[in-house]
Structure formats: C-alpha cells, structure tokens
Amino acid sequence: MLEVKNLSFAFKDFEVLKEIELKAQKGQFVSILGNNGAGKSTFLKCIARILKPQSGVIMVDGKDISRFSSNDLAKVVGYVPQRYASTRLTVFESILIGRKPHFSGIIPSKEDLQVVESVIEKFGLKPLAFKYLDELSGGEMQKVVIARAVAQQPKILLLDEPINNLDLKNQVEVLSILKKLSKENSILVISVLHDLNLAIRFSDHFVFIKDKSVFASGGREIITPEIISNVYGIEVKVETSHDQLFVVPIVPTI
Numbered sequence: 001m002l003e004v005k006n007l008s009f010a011f012k013d014f015e016v017l018k019e020i021e022l023k024a025q026k027g028q029f030v031s032i033l034g035n036n037g038a039g040k041s042t043f044l045k046c047i048a049r050i051l052k053p054q055s056g057v058i059m060v061d062g063k064d065i066s067r068f069s070s071n072d073l074a075k076v077v078g079y080v081p082q083r084y085a086s087t088r089l090t091v092f093e094s095i096l097i098g099r100k101p102h103f104s105g106i107i108p109s110k111e112d113l114q115v116v117e118s119v120i121e122k123f124g125l126k127p128l129a130f131k132y133l134d135e136l137s138g139g140e141m142q143k144v145v146i147a148r149a150v151a152q153q154p155k156i157l158l159l160d161e162p163i164n165n166l167d168l169k170n171q172v173e174v175l176s177i178l179k180k181l182s183k184e185n186s187i188l189v190i191s192v193l194h195d196l197n198l199a200i201r202f203s204d205h206f207v208f209i210k211d212k213s214v215f216a217s218g219g220r221e222i223i224t225p226e227i228i229s230n231v232y233g234i235e236v237k238v239e240t241s242h243d244q245l246f247v248v249p250i251v252p253t254i
C-alpha cells in the first residue's frame, strides 16, 4: 500500500536521509525508531509532503504522491506534527477542520458532524468540546491534535511522538485507539515513538533509523539486544514477561 523507494533528503548540503526504503500495508502499526536527530521527523515530513526529497519516490496504492492535489493528498495522508501552535478555536471547531478535505462546499455535511462527534467521544473529549484550545493542558491539546487527524479519515496516519505530553493512562489510551483504528478501519498508522516498550506493545512493524539509513526493519524478531544496543549506543537486555518483550537498559550501579 505504501512504498518508499530510494528516498534521500538533505537540508541544503546537510544530508539527513540516504536511500531509505519502506514497504507497509494497510492495517499495520509501524513504529519509526532511532536516536535524537536520526531523521525520524524528516522521514515523516517527506511522506506528508511537507519536505521534498532530493531523490526517491513515495507511492500509495501504486500512485506517486508527488502528483496528488493537496486536497487528494489530505484524503490519503494525515499528519500529526511534533509541535503545533494553539489557535482561538474550540476543540469541536478544531476537530471539524480535520473534515475539510471531505467537504463538498463550505458547509459540513451530516456525515462530517457525525464523524466529529464520534471522534470526540472516542478520545473522551466531550467535556472539553467547547473549550478554547489555548485553555487546554499540553496533554489535552495533544489529544485534540490527534483526534483532528483521525477525523480526517486518511488511509495513512503519520504521528510524530504522539504520546510525549501524555500521562501513562493517556499514553496507553491513545495508542490503543490508534491500534484499534489501524485494525478495524484498515488504516496504516506510522508513528515516531521514543518509548521502546510501548512501541513493542502496540506495533506490528519496526523501522530503526541510524546513520541516515534504515538499520533494521521488521517484526518482533528484530527486537534484539544487538540491534537495539547498536542503534541507541547503550547496552540493553531484552526480557520476556507475560508474553511481552521488554527492553531494559543496563545501567551501571551508581
């Protein structure tokens, strides 16, 4: 469904990504992993067409996304950035804007309103629906930004560190919603995550970026101490508990 071929990107002469390859299918939850500055956000921005790669091609269902109109792209790819500005909109209005690519005129349809209502419900945002965004906490705002991208109903949902402002309960809740969405609505979810253990818990596919390239890509079989130690430059153990894998950093006793 998504195929990234030979993608390279540089900021002027500073090369960030080199010959990146990725194939992913609808219904998958893919985690993009790697050190700070490895190029994870840059990779998502290339797929979202915010940045234009110097070479390579990004195909969705066999079509090159560089040829899509902005509106058609918004129906296919949703993007939740790492940082976002707050505006003087209510939570309801902000999520409704996510439906804009689907409007036939300037008035939202009954279906648009129903989607917004169900997304507000799903994210537990009903009590905040008519609050202004600049009155929200960091975590509440983060949920709204994700909810808006979900209301957009894209085929591919890109999220850049979607849980970094959230408490543990909300981290699990948001990742559970995204996981359910990927399975039930056959959406391809691609998320940059820093919490390896939550990434392992929720993802079907992992992409480790190191030295500008894909260092390893695959399922649970690539969650090994060798690969993780190599990518992050820290010694780790990988343990199994309750049928789940856990990455444990080996920290010298202080």
Ligand SMILES: Nc1ncnc2c1ncn2[C@@H]1O[C@H](COP(=O)(O)OP(=O)(O)OP(=O)(O)O)[C@@H](O)[C@H]1O
Pocket: 011, 014, 016, 034, 035, 036, 037, 038, 039, 040, 041, 042, 043
């Ligand atoms: N607008 C820009 N101009 C020049 N260099 C940039 C720009 N944005 C990012 N970079 C550089 O590109 C590299 C990759 O940045 P990117 O944000 O993609 O990394 P990341 O893996 O998402 O990092 P983090 O985990 O810290 O968010 C970094 O070295 C960064 O300094």
